[in-house]
Structures are given as C-alpha cells and as structure tokens.
Amino acid sequence: MAGGWDRERLVALDKAHLLHPHVKLADHEATGGAVIVEADGAVLRDADGKEYIDGLAGLWLANAGYSREEIARAAYEQMKTLSYATLFWGWSNPPAIELAARVAELTPAGLNHVYFTSGGSEANETSLKLARLYHYARGKPEKTAFIAFRRAYHGLTYGAMSATGLENLWQGYGELLPGFGRIDPPYGYRCAHGKDRCDASCADALEAEILRIGPEKVAAFIAEPVMGVGGVIVPPPGYYERVRAICDKYDVLWIADEVICGFGRLGTWFGVQHWNAVADLMSVAKGITSGYAPLGASILHDRVYEGLKAGGVTLTHGLTYSGHPVACAVGLKNLEIMEREGLVERSARLGRYLLEKLRTLDHPNIGEVRGVGLMAAVELVADRATRALPEPVTIGFDVQNRARAAGVIVRGLVPGNIVAMSPPLVVTEAQIHRMVEVVGDAVAAAFKAAEGA
Numbered sequence: 001m002a003g004g005w006d007r008e009r010l011v012a013l014d015k016a017h018l019l020h021p022h023v024k025l026a027d028h029e030a031t032g033g034a035v036i037v038e039a040d041g042a043v044l045r046d047a048d049g050k051e052y053i054d055g056l057a058g059l060w061l062a063n064a065g066y067s068r069e070e071i072a073r074a075a076y077e078q079m080k081t082l083s084y085a086t087l088f089w090g091w092s093n094p095p096a097i098e099l100a101a102r103v104a105e106l107t108p109a110g111l112n113h114v115y116f117t118s119g120g121s122e123a124n125e126t127s128l129k130l131a132r133l134y135h136y137a138r139g140k141p142e143k144t145a146f147i148a149f150r151r152a153y154h155g156l157t158y159g160a161m162s163a164t165g166l167e168n169l170w171q172g173y174g175e176l177l178p179g180f181g182r183i184d185p186p187y188g189y190r191c192a193h194g195k196d197r198c199d200a201s202c203a204d205a206l207e208a209e210i211l212r213i214g215p216e217k218v219a220a221f222i223a224e225p226v227m228g229v230g231g232v233i234v235p236p237p238g239y240y241e242r243v244r245a246i247c248d249k250y251d252v253l254w255i256a257d258e259v260i261c262g263f264g265r266l267g268t269w270f271g272v273q274h275w276n277a278v279a280d281l282m283s284v285a286k287g288i289t290s291g292y293a294p295l296g297a298s299i300l301h302d303r304v305y306e307g308l309k310a311g312g313v314t315l316t317h318g319l320t321y322s323g324h325p326v327a328c329a330v331g332l333k334n335l336e337i338m339e340r341e342g343l344v345e346r347s348a349r350l351g352r353y354l355l356e357k358l359r360t361l362d363h364p365n366i367g368e369v370r371g372v373g374l375m376a377a378v379e380l381v382a383d384r385a386t387r388a389l390p391e392p393v394t395i396g397f398d399v400q401n402r403a404r405a406a407g408v409i410v411r412g413l414v415p416g417n418i419v420a421m422s423p424p425l426v427v428t429e430a431q432i433h434r435m436v437e438v439v440g441d442a443v444a445a446a447f448k449a450a451e452g453a
Contacts, residue, residue: 005035007048010047011032012032014033020033039066039067044066050407053407053423053427053431053434053435054423054424055403055409055410056410056411059286063263063286064337064424064426068292070337071333075292075326078095078325078330082325083325084324084325086323093323093325096116096323096324098332099114099335102332107270107282108270109278110302111278111300112299112301112302113300113304114299115130115298115299115322116296117297117319118319118321118327119294120155121155122155123283123284123296124155124160124255124257124283125160126283126298127257129159130304131220131280134308134311135219136311138307138311139311140216145217145218146179146219147181147183147209148180148183148221150182151227151230152223152227153227153229154257161173184202185227186235186236189387200235200238200242203239203242204242206221207250218250219252220252220255221254223256224256224258224260224261225257225261225266226266228375231413231418232371238275240275241276247280254281255283257283258270258283259285259286261375262284262286262288263290263335264347266372266374267347267349267372267373274372281298281304284297289331290334293327293331295330295331338425347374348373350429351371351372351373351375353429353432354371355370361440365443365447366443367379367381367387374423375422376420377419377421378418378419380396380418380419380443390447391450392416392450393416394417395416396412396416397412398412398442398450399419400442402441403442406441408439410435419439421435
C-alpha cells in the first residue's frame with residue numbers, strides 16, 4: 001500500500017466495474033492500468049508512488065496545471081452559495097453570466113454570444129445544430145450538409161462522430177449521420193495534391209466540395225485550427241483567410257473547433273488568431289477550466305445570433321448542466337490565473353523551446369517535427385527521403401509505452417507513426433528537456449526493437 005492507497009484493491013475494482021475509452025476490454029481486464037492518485041503542476045503520481053511528467057496535459061487540457069488551491073477554493077465557495085441552477089426558460093446565475101462576458105472579451109471580435117455545454121463533443125454538437133437552425137431561420141431549411149477534414153477529430157457523440165474523419169472511430173456503430181462531405185486537410189508533409197510545400201491553395205478543395213454537394217445544401221464547414229488527434233497538422237499562412245472568403249462566397253458558415261486549441265494551447269488565446277480570419281461559430285472546452293470541472297461552449301458571432309433572433313426561433317436545444325454555476329466559477333478563476341500569470345505568452349515562449357529541442361533529435365526515422373505553441377508532434381518514417389511509413393506503422397504506440405515506463409506521458413496517434421505532446425502551460429524548461437530526452441531514447445529503442453523482430 002503506497003502512500004496510503006491500496007493499489008491492488010483499486011485495480012481489482014477498476015477491472016470489475018469501470019469501463020475505459022480506447023482500450024480493449026479483455027486486455028484491460030487481464031492487466032489493469034496505472035491508477036493516478038495525485039498531481040501537481042505538470043507532474044502526476046500513481047498509486048505506487050511513481051511520478052510522470054504529463055506531456056499530454058491529461059487530454060490536451062490541464063493548461064493551468066494541476067492542484068491549484070485557488071481553483072479548488074472557487075469551486076468550494078460556489079458550492080456553498082449555489083450548487084446548481086438551470087439556464088432553461090430564461091433562468092440564470094452570476095457565474096454563468098460573468099464567464100460568458102469574460103469569454104466574449106477574449107474571443108476575436110464579433111464572437112459575443114455563449115451557449116454553455118458540458119464538454120467538447122457537446123460543444124460541437126451544439127455548433128452543428130445551431131448552424132442548421134441559422135439557415136432554417138433565414139428561410140433556407142435545405143442547407144443542412146456539412147464539410148469536414150479527413151483525419152479530423154470533433155468528438156464521439158453521434159453528430160460529432162459523423163463529423164470526425166478518423167475511420168477507426170466509426171467501426172461498430174452502424175451508419176453515420178448523413179450529410180457530411182470530406183476534404184483533405186492542409187497536411188504539408190504528406191500533401192494530397194503532390195506539392196513539396198503546403199500553401200493556402202489547398203483550401204480550394206473546400207470550394208470544390210461545396211460545388212459538388214451544391215451551395216444551396218451546405219450549412220457549414222467545421223475545422224480545428226490545428227488538428228490535434230489527426231496528427232498535429234498546422235495549416236500554412238493564408239489558409240483560413242481563404243476558407244473565410246470561400247464560406248462567404250457560398251453563404252456557408254465556418255465552425256472553428258477550438259476544443260484543443262483554445263485558451264492558450266497554441267500561444268494565443270484562440271488558435272484562429274494565428275490567421276487573420278474570424279469564424280461564425282467557435283466550439284471550446286478543455287482549457288476553459290483546465291479540466292477542473294466539465295465545461296464547454298459554442299460561441300456565436302453576432303451575425304449568427306442576429307440571424308437566429310430575426311427568424312424568431314426558440315432554442316429547443318437544451319443541456320441539464322449548461323451554465324452550471326460551479327463549473328463556471330471554476331472557469332472564471334482559471335482564466336484569471338492564466339491571465340495573471342501570463343500563461344498564454346508562456347505557451348508561445350516554451351512552445352518555441354519545445355520545438356527547438358525536438359529538432360535536435362538526430363534520428364534517421366524522425367521525418368518531421370511540427371507544432372505551434374505547446375502542441376507538437378514528431379512523425380516517424382521508414383526513410384526520410386521517401387517519407388515512407390515505418391514498419392510497423394504502429395511504432396509510435398511503442399514509443400508512447402516506452403516513454404511512459406521512463407516517467408513521461410506522450411501519445412501515439414492513429415495510424416501510429418505520429419507521437420504528440422501537449423504539456424500543461426506551467427511546464428518548466430527542465431521538464432521539457434527531460435520529456436524530449438525520453439522521447440528521443442524511446443524512438444531509438446523502438447526502432448532497434450523493430451529491426452530485431
């Protein structure tokens with residue numbers, strides 16, 4: 001029993017009763033997993049007392065770091081005062097009002113209207129529904145189709161999963177919702193258009209898909225400013241400016257999925273701020289509370305709000321925990337800390353340091369290092385010259401497991417040759433140095449083992 005935790009009992013109960021995402025049920029029942037019991041800053045501790053540098057910030061979200069007493073106190077004080085209040089039928093509560101106003105101050109100009117959800121999948125579900133409702137309110141009910149990137153990740157509720165472009169996540173659930181077209185992302189390292197360098201012209205694929213479906217049928221284009229789960233894919237300069245122009249040309253809304261990118265992850269408050277373009281709808285979650293409470297939001301531009309209002313619609317879309325006062329109080333305190341401590345600027349500075357260190361890894365099977373802010377990835381290849389996929393293509397998962405054994409958490413991304421990092425914005429240079437060192441060693445060991453297999 002390490003640190004007062006009965007690990008054997010916890011693992012036994014976990015295997016018997018708790019279902020886990022993205023793990024084979026039989027494998028987990030046979031082996032169990034690590035039980036995280038404590039965390040501080042950018043470090044996790046398990047029930048055995050082992051420490052890990054959290055190079056993933058949980059699931060891209062622990063932006064302000066773990067175990068902030070200020071945030072815990074804000075939740076406690078709010079629970080004592082008002083533990084729950086609904087937003088249905090015009091009811092409201094102070095933390096929800098204040099947080100909506102604060103978010104509107106931080107977002108790009110015009111994004112002033114906030115619909116709170118419990119997380120990112122719900123935020124994207126809400127944005128997709130509001131896009132259709134907007135066109136309906138304007139007398140264009142036939143505009144119901146959506147366009148999304150191949151490789152995109154937008155969540156795993158049904159509408160969000162249908163927008164998600166990772167086919168392995170569709171298996172076993174039957175038909176997706178109809179009305180989703182797909183285009184290739186601006187993936188410069190593996191350009192679908194055969195170019196040596198990515199440029200904004202690949203946004204023309206969006207126009208082609210709108211014309212294929214029919215502009216009179218397309219409601220919105222949904223995209224992550226920088227793709228996370230799909231490979232940390234960074235669009236070139238000018239890309240979203242071109243997207244904005246195409247959407248305007250065909251009366252198509254642009255939904256920016258900022259669930260991962262938002263609230264400092266990319267060294268700006270929001271990812272789209274790396275481009276001179278403003279979305280019509282913005283989905284956020286994760287960093288809005290740094291994971292201290294479940295919270296997300298769909299943020300509407302004035303033009304979308306005014307279109308809904310002018311159409312006389314009632315928002316019949318409702319969520320029990322929308323605007324939950326405790327979650328919103330946590331969000332307010334989290335944003336206060338982030339601003340006071342300059343964590344967005346810190347993300348930009350330490351993100352440059354992380355990329356600089358990753359680019360010192362001189363291994364022949366590291367094909368590309370890429371990222372923005374504290375969101376980065378290394379892409380593994382069989383040969384740098386040809387960029388051929390490694391054998392096995394899933395070698396990134398071996399890197400992930402070897403790094404974890406060495407006390408660093410990173411993530412292998414499907415199909416398995418990309419290793420992603422997104423540490424808390426409070427991570428130190430020493431922790432980044434250690435993280436990169438471990439990843440380099442893990443890559444070398446994984447390829448050596450593959451050669452000997």
